[in-house]
Amino acid sequence: MDIVYLLIPLSVVLVFFIGMAFWWSLRGGQFDDLEGPAHRILMDDDKPDAG
């Protein structure tokens, strides 16, 4: 059971990193449009030079 003494502090640190990652993606504008990109990936553009 000694491993919990390492794992639990580690999980706390990990949570902080995940929080930082979220803050970074928020700043990068990844949450500005939550619907469009999901559809856009499905739209095959036959003529890439047009886009």
Add this chain to the structure above:
Amino acid sequence: MCCAGCAAVAQAIVDNGLVSYYRQRSALPARDATVPQSLRDLAAYDVLPPGNAAADGDIREAALILEGINCAACVWLIEGRVMQIPGVVAFEINFTSHRARVRWQPARTRLSEIIATIAAIGYRAYPYDRDRAEQARRGERNRALLRLFVAGFGMMQVMMYLVPVYLAAGDMTADVEQLMRLASLALTAPVVFYSAFPFFAGAWRDLRNGRPGMDVPVALGIGAAFAASVLATLRGTDAVYFDSVTMFVFLLLAARYFEMTARAKSLATQEQLALRVPQVAERLSDWPASHAAEKVPALALHEGDHVRIATGATVPADGIVVDGTGELDEALLTGEAKPQMRRPGETLTGGSFNLGNPLVMRVTGVGESTRLAAILRLADRAAAARPRLALAADRVARYFVSALLVVAAAVAVIWMRIDPAHALAVTVAVLVVSCPCALSLATPAVLGAAGGSLHARGVLVTRSDAIEGLARATDVVFDKTGTLTTGRMHLRDVAVLGGEDRSACLAIAAALEAGSIHPVARALTAVAENEIDAAQRRQVGSITHVAGGGVEAVIEGRRLRIGTPAYVGQLCGQALPATIAGVAEDCTVVMLGDEQGWLAQFTLADRVRPAARELVAALRKGGLRLHLVSGDRFASVQHVARELDIDCVRAVATPADKCAYVQRLQQNGALVVMVGDGVNDAAGLGAAQVSVAMGGGADVASGNSDVVLLDGRLDGLATAFDTARRALRIVRQNLAWAFAYNALAIPLAACGLVTPLLAGVGMATSSALVIANALRLLRIERKLSTPVYARTVTVVE
């Protein structure tokens, strides 16, 4: 395909190699794709207002609002088409907000060309001011999202630490348990100090103002539970409440976030409505020598310019009347409900509505003080006005909070005497278990959900009070023209009565009606535009509009009138011609005459909207009394009433009559919902408890009303009534639940019978129940709306 317009659009799509639009679209575009008048003079947009376009070397950038987007295929289609225009450097659409940013090289293309291209494939684009308010909103949203994320993630992780502790129930070694507590503390601290900060700030503000609101017990609960838990952790004994604290904060923040998103969405739609027409002003560059009007962006006006303000239009800037006398509705700006009379020499305030005659104004002030002020006011109203229902809940909550604080204090004192060791734990349990959360969520969550589901059905609720009003309504008063009928009149017949021939009569009629946005005027000018060549166009002097009557003007020295037979008859002084008797009763008759006699009789027909019959049937089934009040002839009003089976009918009603009609109903105890679209309904709409306007109607109607039917979709109104009733029922259920829960839980907690786990679970269940109950509104709505979008999809190969 239904018309040449569709064919042209389809052809444009196929020609440009965008056929896969038809494979990929998941919803049909709205049928009403007529290009508004303001888009016809696109060149006006090339003179861009300073706030909109940003110049960057030889590349310019502008922000556009797009209308008509239904699904992702639309976005793809517009992006694909616009990017084909040579000179467009970048074009990006935000699917959620329906806004776009375009960057182009002015040397190779123009903004008007881009907008025209978008219009050619059936969508509408308007340039708009990307002001700082939007930036601020985006920042606020991102901060709220981050707070929510921190609380949510903290909640999950704390749960992960504490659930084993609960399950082990003492089997865990003391140091592992302590480690779990410390880890929970480390994750709860940011939730309390960062995520819950708005609650503490709110509570502090409330206390300073001496008006304790919901934030006080929330902050107290969070603070007390957190402090007690920290103490317990340091001492290594007692139970901790970290899980309850994080969950509490997360649920409250989630509710606030959804409320904020719903508000931002309706705000964006409202701004869109507000921006639609008046951004373009009609400048008379050569006044008074000529009446030729050119359309320019309102922000491109300069001091000293002469501007024409049509009936139902918004005054684009501050100025002084130089020609015409009219009534102005300044309610938006001053709160003065009575229309104000303005004569030549008197001042006009930008943002007020012209209810009366077209005016000519000399601009004296432009910029920030005018249209922007009106938009901000609109936005403020939506943001600041708390619905009455929520206010009532708040008031109840305030008593509840005061009572709760007294009880908590009493519990603390009593337990101090009985068992000082447990006094803190019991007091905290009372604060945590009592769920002000459920009480304060009960109403806003429901109103937010109702507004959201209605928005998806094309009904924009601009004032949350309207939901309560719709639910309690007893009477619905409809306007006829433009509301129950399509409002697009078609000229069926012209009977020449005097010495002038058909085309001369049409030319005169079109000249008289040029400044008006009344459907009759639109039909006449549309026909005239097609049939009459420029040489026959007339110059018109001193136009007088009589609301509910018609128009009088002087053309080449002749006094002419167009309008209702009664109004024109006053000028002609002759008996009504025999031809008028032969007119079918569903037609509207407009007469043209001069001082010598009748000139022509125009017969116009309007069609009942396809959705009107179902709406009327649905409302009648809901037990509502229906009324039809119109300024039109008795026979044509009667005809529509009979077709739709409406009993109470009032014809030939002036705007004042409509208002009086509504007030008389109210005196008999009725709660009146008025549905209208036009300038002449404005008074009635103002008098009714709930006003519903057609989205495509006159500015004055949609700008002030509580509910706007976007794109003139009448079918949404029946849903609105239905949803409103369900919403009110759910609010009652929620409040009943919150009270019942508290009545049971608080005494138990005060007796020390509620364990920390039970307190946390009870609080969370109660809040989740309230939210889930509110979300039922959305769920049922989605089921209802599927058939609408599941219509056949045409494939063009």
